[in-house]
Amino acid sequence: MVEPETNRARAEPAPVVVAHALGSYPVLVAPGLLGQLEALVAEHLGASRVVLIADAAVYGLLQAGRLGRAPWTGSALTFPPGEASKTRERWAGLTDLLLAQGYGRDSGIVALGGGVAGDLAGFVAATYMRGIPCIQVPTSLLAMLDASVGGKTGVDTPEGKNLIGAFHPPVAVLADPRALATLPERDFRGGMAEAVKHGLIADAEYFGWMEREAKALLRRDEAALTHLVRRSVELKAEVVSGDEREGGRRAILNAGHTVAHALEQVSAYAIPHGEAVALGLVAECALAEALGVAPSGLGTRVAGLLGRLGLPVRLAAPLDERALVRAMAADKKNRGARVRFAFVRALGSMDPADGWTREAPEVAVRQALGTIAPTPTA
Ligand SMILES: NC(=O)c1ccc[n+]([C@@H]2O[C@H](COP(=O)([O-])OP(=O)(O)OC[C@H]3O[C@@H](n4cnc5c(N)ncnc54)[C@H](O)[C@@H]3O)[C@@H](O)[C@H]2O)c1
């Protein structure tokens, strides 16, 4: 059969489309996208002045040709890498520079880097002149398969993470799995914890694929990473498209995160987010099993995959159990004082319960935390 002329000769996978209240945006996932960054930005941003706002370390890699062949020749502002840059002060500094340089309403922003760049530059875009368009160019695994999709932007305050922010869906997301080659190993593995979560909550087949492909994923095989990012983006897109502002089913994305946030807080952020999510998934699966919500053996299977992906399934050092329970009780998902969890009821399927979360008695929570306690030394 002769292909219609409108079909491109190159077989480019169709973008994943994320719907939101005011429209939709494409997420392009393909190796080599960063090599055509300027052309893709021109195609999708439609702004008369464009500024790249980037994590300085990632920007350095881009300009050195390590993320794609072509360096960025347009205007750029950078900030020091790391969570410490996600502040109102940094947001003010960036917006002041844009004002001083005369950027107007017809401008657009390209956010380049990990989740910090996406949240910070996204928040600049959300607020500058009451909102200008933004393209997300995630370069960490976490940002590609989680943070860049869903439209949440914001900064941290001394009171806690992400407390000041806005919903500002991007006009497009460009995810180039080839950029992951330079990502530090710990960040890379941490991102995989979120992918395991996606399989666990929404797609048993995807979970099984990760089990089979764990080795290829760990050696960062390009085809395996492309499938990983794409499938995770599809799953997250499907969840957030139906529930943009987290009134209902979006809560399932919190699987593992009630415990994870407590581990991060009580360890004073010594445990990185991805590792906390791995531990949180194990503990929350054990809890779901103990409450009879999930079939027995689920937690062991989840821990098996996480372990194969080089993620921790037990704490390296003990944490105060009472402090963990207190931290969970302060979680924003709770109604009243009881701790609520988004529970898995079977591999790839979440418990709809009462608004996709349910309460758990403290004694069961403490027992479940025992499953991630450090291995007793003989
Ligand atoms: N908006 C959302 O929906 C959402 C969801 C999840 C997480 N987040 C946010 O994302 C942030 C965490 O994201 P993160 O883990 O990407 O952190 P990050 O942005 O700090 O990136 C992690 C590290 O990797 C480096 N890096 C990134 N890409 C690289 C590459 N290709 N090569 C080499 N180094 C690279 C960065 O310089 C940084 O040191 C948190 O602030 C979190 O709150 C937001």
Ligand SMILES: [Zn+2]
């Ligand atoms: Zn997370």
